[in-house]
Amino acid sequence: MCMPSSHPRRLRAKDTTDTMGLLLKLIVASLGIFLALYFYTGQDDFNPEMLRGKRVIVTGASSGIGEQMAYHLARMGAHVFITARTEEKLKKVVSKCLELGAATAHYIPGSMDDMAFAERVVKEAVKSMGGLDFLILNHIGYTYFNYFDGNVDHIRKLLEINLLSYVTMTVTALPMLKESGGSIIVVSSVAGKYGSPFSVPYSTTKFALDGFFSSLRQEFHFQKTNVSITLCVLSYIDTDSAKNAVASVINAPAAPKEECALALIKGGALRQREVYYQYQAAKIPLLLRDWAPDFLDYIVRKNYNVEKIDKQ
Numbered sequence: 256m257c258m259p260s261s262h263p264r265r266l267r268a269k270d271t272t273d274t275m276g277l278l279l280k281l282i283v284a285s286l287g288i289f290l291a292l293y294f295y296t297g298q299d300d301f302n303p304e305m306l307r308g309k310r311v312i313v314t315g316a317s318s319g320i321g322e323q324m325a326y327h328l329a330r331m332g333a334h335v336f337i338t339a340r341t342e343e344k345l346k347k348v349v350s351k352c353l354e355l356g357a358a359t360a361h362y363i364p365g366s367m368d369d370m371a372f373a374e375r376v377v378k379e380a381v382k383s384m385g386g387l388d389f390l391i392l393n394h395i396g397y398t399y400f401n402y403f404d405g406n407v408d409h410i411r412k413l414l415e416i417n418l419l420s421y422v423t424m425t426v427t428a429l430p431m432l433k434e435s436g437g438s439i440i441v442v443s444s445v446a447g448k449y450g451s452p453f454s455v456p457y458s459t460t461k462f463a464l465d466g467f468f469s470s471l472r473q474e475f476h477f478q479k480t481n482v483s484i485t486l487c488v489l490s491y492i493d494t495d496s497a498k499n500a501v502a503s504v505i506n507a508p509a510a511p512k513e514e515c516a517l518a519l520i521k522g523g524a525l526r527q528r529e530v531y532y533q534y535q536a537a538k539i540p541l542l543l544r545d546w547a548p549d550f551l552d553y554i555v556r557k558n559y560n561v562e563k564i565d566k567q
């Protein structure tokens with residue numbers, strides 16, 4: 256009887272390990288290709304004509320990404336209705352929108368810590384434009400970029416501006432959006448998808464937006480409500496307020512606000528459930544969140560010059 260020697264058996268075990276390794280690499284590569292195709296497809300079907308004559312509200316449009324969205328919409332021939340607190344800035348944005356080709360452009364100044372104002376914005380916009388196709392929720396209240404200071408009242412106030420005014424505007428706008436088969440675009444952040452140091456109150460409000468709008472989207476399916484909800488997950492964008500707040504602390508480049516604004520409008524017009532901008536900075540790290548959360552936390556922390564915060 257011939258007993259197989261231990262050597263060939265070891266070789267067979269090594270062959271099996273090599274094959275498994277190769278298979279694993281193939282699976283990971285195919286998954287990568289599949290995800291890349293899945294998340295990139297759709298954007299190409301966009302045509303700026305989709306926005307011509309559409310009636311759009313943009314909040315937080317006196318500066319930054321909101322202002323840039325207003326300009327893109329104006330170039331596309333939309334009716335633009337903008338809001339924020341600073342009237343002087345809003346006036347300038349409205350006149351530039353008209354120069355760029357907006358069908359109409361109007362503004363209403365006020366603060367989103369007042370829910371009666373949030374409701375009024377929608378009602379005035381509908382009166383002025385004769386209906387509503389897109390509700391773009393983009394504004395945020397002032398917050399600090401530093402260690403959590405224990406101030407519960409700040410979190411409560413920020414929740415009113417960053418979350419409850421979004422909810423109020425959605426509730427008020429829903430009948431008109433149902434009528435037009437319209438869309439809600441909600442501007443959020445990677446800080447609303449994973450834990451972010453020095454942004455505790457801000458991150459709290461952005462996670463809450465995901466809870467509200469992702470759950471509402473589920474109910475829309477059951478109710479056959481033809482209103483799309485696009486949640487926009489942004490990485491660091493080069494707006495003045497973001498750069499002022501974090502430039503010395505974050506070791507990552509900021510993406511251009513003009514391109515970002517266009518990506519959000521495209522995603523909304525195509526009725527995508529989520530937009531990630533910039534894709535590699537916002538989406539790729541998230542692939543780790545459920546499978547390697549400690550590793551993701553470590554990568555996130557690596558982006559911070561924490562000594563700059565400690566010295567402040």
Ligand SMILES: NC(=O)C1=CN([C@@H]2O[C@H](COP(=O)(O)OP(=O)(O)OC[C@H]3O[C@@H](n4cnc5c(N)ncnc54)[C@H](OP(=O)(O)O)[C@@H]3O)[C@@H](O)[C@H]2O)C=CC1
Binds near residue numbers: 339
């Ligand atoms: N820039 C970035 O790196 C990132 C931004 N985002 C998100 O993008 C969106 C826009 O950010 P960004 O353009 O950088 O911000 P900006 O600071 O440039 O713009 C914020 C807007 O909100 C308005 N606003 C502030 N406070 C209030 C208030 N109490 N009531 C009503 N409006 C208010 C501001 O105008 P006014 O002061 O005149 O009221 C301004 O128009 C936000 O939702 C933010 O979370 C997400 C990830 C990254």
Ligand SMILES: C[C@H](CCC(=O)NCCS(=O)(=O)O)[C@H]1CC[C@H]2[C@@H]3C(=O)C[C@@H]4C[C@H](O)CC[C@]4(C)[C@H]3CC[C@]12C
Binds near residue numbers: 457490499501505
């Ligand atoms: C702290 C920012 C809030 C904006 C603000 O109130 N600025 C006023 C400063 S000023 O008065 O001097 O002008 C945050 C707004 C957007 C945040 C960034 C974001 O959402 C993306 C990244 C998320 C990550 O988790 C943390 C870093 C971010 C770049 C984050 C930083 C804080 C904001 C700029």
